[in-house]
Amino acid sequence: MARNNTEVAWADPALLILTSLAGGPKHGYAIIQDTEEQAGITLGPGTLYGALARLEERGHIRALPGEDRRRPYELTASGSAVLAQRLKAMRNLASQGLARLRTAQP
Amino acid sequence: MARNNTEVAWADPALLILTSLAGGPKHGYAIIQDTEEQAGITLGPGTLYGALARLEERGHIRALPGEDRRRPYELTASGSAVLAQRLKAMRNLASQGLARLRTAQP
């Protein structure tokens, strides 16, 4: 993998995309902007459309009949299930980790 | 990259290792077991030692004088700073995402 702008990644593009789509169907460009605002991470086109293709292939998102040149996607049931599961795991891990950090100060 | 046992990654090995070390210095094998218990993710040896080498190279962890054949590592100041930052970002992202999921049910 090539790290996410940073030296230690904490979220991969796929997760960011699913999270963005949890707020409603969006097309690629809108996902980029949403992710930029919400998470402060700018996805390049290569990253975004590559990840979108993989997510669709795995059945986590579905392409909607697009107007004009936009290609909107929405979450599938499997996608939101996976997302929910991952987000919970993420939150738990983060809480545990932060607790460990707090108690580890000498 | 090869995904993390799962189809959608939510934490990379480096972060899991740092989190584990936040609970105190550990050697490789102990990290594997700890991560398995805490996060339910099993790191293979290739993944672990590769990631350890990179983290040390970047100054986020430091090798301690090892007893027997164990090579324990501990967090450096930079490592725990990076970890704290990432964990907070992770928790925020997870909370936002879960909030979106909750309000998105029709």
Next chain:
DNA sequence: TTCAGGTACTACGCGAAACGATACAGCGAA
């Protein structure tokens, strides 16, 4: 009208790194 800039997607390729497989060594128990 021309041109700059935003929108929206596609195509390509490099390089990082995840991960499985494998090997090896020491140790205690059966």
Next chain:
DNA sequence: TTCGCTGTATCGTTTCGCGTAGTACCTGAA
């Protein structure tokens, strides 16, 4: 002895992140 656990290390494949460049359309300003 053989088995299984501990502990570390290396190799090779393949995935995938990400940058770059290109296409195309639309709008508004100069």
